[in-house]
Amino acid sequence: MALWDLANSDWVITMGSNMAENHPIAFRFLVEAKRRGATLVHVDPRYTRTGANCDIHAPIRSGSDIAFLGGMIHYILEGDHWFRDFALAYTNIAHIIEDAYADPEQGDGVFSGFDPQQGDYSEESWQYKGKIVPSPIAEHRVQGEQKGAQSESMAEGPPPQDPTLQHPNCVYQIMRRHYARYTPEMVEQVTGCPRETFLSICELVAQNSGRDRTGAFAYAVGWTHHTYGVQIIRAATIVQSLLGNVGRPGGGIMALRGHTSIQGSTDIPTLYNMLPTYLPQPNAFHDHATLDRYIASETPATGWWHNFPKYIVSLLKAWYGENATAANEWGYQHIPKLTGDVSQLPMTLAMSNGVVKGQFFIGQNPVVGAVNTALVEKGLARLEWMVVRDIAMTETANFWQKGNRIQRGEARPEEIGTEVFFFPAALAAEKGGTVTNTSRLVQWHDAVCEPPGSSRSDLWFIYHLGRRLKQLYAGSTAPRDRAIQALTWDYPMMGDKQEPDAEAVLQEINGYTVADRKLVPNYQALKDDGSTACGGWMYSGVFPKEGQNQARSRRPDKPGGPGSHLGWAFAWPSNRRTLYNRASADPEGRPWSERKKMIWWDEGQGKWTGLDVPDFEPEKRPDYRPDWSKNPHGMEALGGADPFIMEPDGQSMLFVPSGLKDGPLPTYYEPLESPVRNPFYRQQANPTAKIWEQPGNELHGIGDPRFPYVLTTFRLTELHCGGVMSRIAPHTAELQPEAFVELPPELARELGIEHLGWTTLSTLRGEVEMRAMVTERLTPFEINGRRVYQIGVPWVYGWEGYARGDVANVLLAITGDANTSIHTTKALTCNLRAGRRAGTRSGPDAG
Amino acid sequence: MAKLRRGMAGRGARFLKDWSLPRQLAGESPMSTAARSTTSENLRPRLEQADRVGTSICPFCAVGCSQLVYAKNGKPIHIEGDPRSPVNQGTLCPKGAGTLGVLLSPQRINKVLYRAPHATEWEERPLDWAMERVAQLTKQARDETFVERLPDGKVVNHTIGIGSLGGATLDNEENYLIKKLFNGGLGMVTIENQARI
Numbered sequence A: 001m002a003l004w005d006l007a008n009s010d011w012v013i014t015m016g017s018n019m020a021e022n023h024p025i026a027f028r029f030l031v032e033a034k035r036r037g038a039t040l041v042h043v044d045p046r047y048t049r050t051g052a053n054c055d056i057h058a059p060i061r062s063g064s065d066i067a068f069l070g071g072m073i074h075y076i077l078e079g080d081h082w083f084r085d086f087a088l089a090y091t092n093i094a095h096i097i098e099d100a101y102a103d104p105e106q107g108d109g110v111f112s113g114f115d116p117q118q119g120d121y122s123e124e125s126w127q128y129k130g131k132i133v134p135s136p137i138a139e140h141r142v143q144g145e146q147k148g149a150q151s152e153s154m155a156e157g158p159p160p161q162d163p164t165l166q167h168p169n170c171v172y173q174i175m176r177r178h179y180a181r182y183t184p185e186m187v188e189q190v191t192g193c194p195r196e197t198f199l200s201i202c203e204l205v206a207q208n209s210g211r212d213r214t215g216a217f218a219y220a221v222g223w224t225h226h227t228y229g230v231q232i233i234r235a236a237t238i239v240q241s242l243l244g245n246v247g248r249p250g251g252g253i254m255a256l257r258g259h260t261s262i263q264g265s266t267d268i269p270t271l272y273n274m275l276p277t278y279l280p281q282p283n284a285f286h287d288h289a290t291l292d293r294y295i296a297s298e299t300p301a302t303g304w305w306h307n308f309p310k311y312i313v314s315l316l317k318a319w320y321g322e323n324a325t326a327a328n329e330w331g332y333q334h335i336p337k338l339t340g341d342v343s344q345l346p347m348t349l350a351m352s353n354g355v356v357k358g359q360f361f362i363g364q365n366p367v368v369g370a371v372n373t374a375l376v377e378k379g380l381a382r383l384e385w386m387v388v389r390d391i392a393m394t395e396t397a398n399f400w401q402k403g404n405r406i407q408r409g410e411a412r413p414e415e416i417g418t419e420v421f422f423f424p425a426a427l428a429a430e431k432g433g434t435v436t437n438t439s440r441l442v443q444w445h446d447a448v449c450e451p452p453g454s455s456r457s458d459l460w461f462i463y464h465l466g467r468r469l470k471q472l473y474a475g476s477t478a479p480r481d482r483a484i485q486a487l488t489w490d491y492p493m494m495g496d497k498q499e500p501d502a503e504a505v506l507q508e509i510n511g512y513t514v515a516d517r518k519l520v521p522n523y524q525a526l527k528d529d530g531s532t533a534c535g536g537w538m539y540s541g542v543f544p545k546e547g548q549n550q551a552r553s554r555r556p557d558k559p560g561g562p563g564s565h566l567g568w569a570f571a572w573p574s575n576r577r578t579l580y581n582r583a584s585a586d587p588e589g590r591p592w593s594e595r596k597k598m599i600w601w602d603e604g605q606g607k608w609t610g611l612d613v614p615d616f617e618p619e620k621r622p623d624y625r626p627d628w629s630k631n632p633h634g635m636e637a638l639g640g641a642d643p644f645i646m647e648p649d650g651q652s653m654l655f656v657p658s659g660l661k662d663g664p665l666p667t668y669y670e671p672l673e674s675p676v677r678n679p680f681y682r683q684q685a686n687p688t689a690k691i692w693e694q695p696g697n698e699l700h701g702i703g704d705p706r707f708p709y710v711l712t713t714f715r716l717t718e719l720h721c722g723g724v725m726s727r728i729a730p731h732t733a734e735l736q737p738e739a740f741v742e743l744p745p746e747l748a749r750e751l752g753i754e755h756l757g758w759t760t761l762s763t764l765r766g767e768v769e770m771r772a773m774v775t776e777r778l779t780p781f782e783i784n785g786r787r788v789y790q791i792g793v794p795w796v797y798g799w800e801g802y803a804r805g806d807v808a809n810v811l812l813a814i815t816g817d818a819n820t821s822i823h824t825t826k827a828l829t830c831n832l833r834a835g836r837r838a839g840t841r842s843g844p845d846a847g
Numbered sequence B: 001m002a003k004l005r006r007g008m009a010g011r012g013a014r015f016l017k018d019w020s021l022p023r024q025l026a027g028e029s030p031m032s033t034a035a036r037s038t039t040s041e042n043l044r045p046r047l048e049q050a051d052r053v054g055t056s057i058c059p060f061c062a063v064g065c066s067q068l069v070y071a072k073n074g075k076p077i078h079i080e081g082d083p084r085s086p087v088n089q090g091t092l093c094p095k096g097a098g099t100l101g102v103l104l105s106p107q108r109i110n111k112v113l114y115r116a117p118h119a120t121e122w123e124e125r126p127l128d129w130a131m132e133r134v135a136q137l138t139k140q141a142r143d144e145t146f147v148e149r150l151p152d153g154k155v156v157n158h159t160i161g162i163g164s165l166g167g168a169t170l171d172n173e174e175n176y177l178i179k180k181l182f183n184g185g186l187g188m189v190t191i192e193n194q195a196r197i
């Protein structure tokens, strides 16, 4: 959904986010929704400005979100509050699952298919009965077993369903059994949220969802930074799909992402496991040895992803140009293959284990922003060389001079052999290019001023580095050097600094026909025969014609207009502002209600029309049904009332047969470090969580008395993430000058800590000192009859810039979400005491 | 003496007439006439001196607020929220409003710095020298660590000896070229950014 669409919501639950403080300008749409009559809720361990601006604040213990959301699912199902016409037509609620499926209720916290030796699941028993369902998400396709080639069963007929919902293994019945024990009493016991508060929120969403009313969730890293982060979001997806709050005005789940182009760097990824716009990076252990095998195993039989071959061949043409031919698999063998997880956390360990020789840090500062940063510093010290590109000195760049280990006398600069380069970088106003915001809005920024001195854009750096490398490899005859020789690397340069033209790069991302280099108008024009080149199919249409850079378009709707602002920048895909907006109309193609209309079928014109660009085949009739006798593939296998076109049968997945490493339904686990036992199952934590226990990265046991407090980390309005960017800006730094820990008065009294006095926090990973902020914004929880204290620290400080303090992430361990390898920063345990830490001080007044 | 006194009284009266506070206290709007004074009349907006204005996007968070950047002689002199944007309608949060302070921060570095192995201090180096040295080191590390096949014969054509971290603060075009060169050209697979975390 578009950010501004939140103003159309009848309720908004902000959970796992402190939106008013961390996405302040987005929060104004909640304020507007409230002005129009919406009810706002904040579910969060801390009472913040978000809670203060909401109608209800529900405190929960960090990490207990699935118990809370599971309780909502229980309430909706048992009270029959779900939007029947929506969910029966558009979700897999009636689909029948394999007989062999066994629920964690039977397995004491573990789903069927678990292999305790390997620590992972086989998904066989989670499939639709008699079918093999491919995962729609490339990131997950690449990790699980490859199902593309076997997904033919999806083209042979629809998955078995029981519209009466009586079949014991239909998704409805499975969910009822799965969530039977997520009662309000249990929610209170696990989360610490009073049951009346919890129930008032359930009533709110149940009464304000349906044909006429919609609501939304808004979340940030408070949901993702757990070992079960994907499953928290999934739980909200189930709530929203049951209530009909998907693809409709004011309905949805708003991911409030962090950095300016964090969405863009996910789409056009500097990520290890994907090629641009969600194509899987080939993997040596999958059926990817040749392009044919890769395409066969990655192309699902049904749904939009059936177009996969067009996208990968067009990408190869964009990268290798005339060196990509049918005879050489379009250059497929030049693309390196993965042999395992090399995401940031394993990368950190690889550095500390000496596997990496050289490392680039391009606008990222892991010595502050990563977890277990003492271990990160050890890794940096083992590199042969490293390159840092930033606008000011970062803690990563000068770890060898001022790092934690130097401060504490554990190492001396003379002992560290790393060769370090610091290149000054340009900021947005000093260079042209696009960034993609949290609701997929691709916006161009102009180069208005000059970057100072030797500062250059990262485009300049990478382009000129590439030119030099191409020169160095020009004479080689070794086959391993063919890729760099074959790479197309020719962009026009501007001015005496020879700045490459970012628009030329954006045009390559948009795509063009090879013969005449004419820009393609959209991704429907892409082919799998080598006649088109495209660097990122989902962005096609951002530059549909020479001279027409849609990311530069600045034509907002007038007051009283449709409010989708289709003339303001470009939203991928195809400038759609709300994904899956076919669901905003009923199965017959009529808006669910006048108040909540978005797109609809126009019988006269024979096409979909409305206030947004339809996220559907424009001329597919609502009554179109696949002709199964013809073995339909791709979009032909999806009916005119199947809105979720990226899914293999166009239905929203309440129950996910493929693509999740840790189970088809969200189920409650405790954080890896928790003061209490899991009240639901004997299985304490996510059995598939990624754990790398090694010296320096130890975890605390359940209820370890040495580390009795629940710790969460957060950031501040004035200081942005780990970057020095806001710590070097004089007035934002002045507003938040120094690191602190928030704790409740009861705990302060118990420990003899005074407001603004020094405290020391510790874990098995390390120790930091900060000033105390004693505040009633935090209250002790009663969990399972026990008093549990929750405390919080901002993680945005370091020793550079004007605003300083100990690096909080020294306390954190390297552990990963089962699906995404995201680290845990939101729920762990620690110790806290009055007084300063041992060793050399690094506090702001340490000189 | 009387003349002097009259002159002072006259100046005092003029000052009182010019001073905006009494008019505001008397109920006139502080947003219009009652905000006027000789001083305010002589104030000129900073952005009048600008020789260039362009649209930018706030460099901090993913809300994507639009900014108008005013520059003079290639230097920024003023930044404000773009009133046309449906995202922010002219508003900015404290970070966005502090963007000029970031661009002009005395703590910005505009020289290439180099730290030799085991050195205790930074040195300044020319950009061209550093670019060539990094290109050479990249080639050397790649050549030493490149793997064409696994022991069982599977083709991988990759290196895990060089890594790259960062991207969420960069432009799409920059990320595209980083992935293209490092992955598609050099065979690096350890490429990550803040999006995962």
Ligand code: SF4
Pocket: A023, A024, A025, A026, B058, B059, B060, B061, B062, B063, B064, B065, B088, B091, B092, B093, B094, B095, B096, B097
């Ligand atoms: S002004 Fe504030 S809310 Fe807007 S993009 Fe910048 S940091 Fe985010």
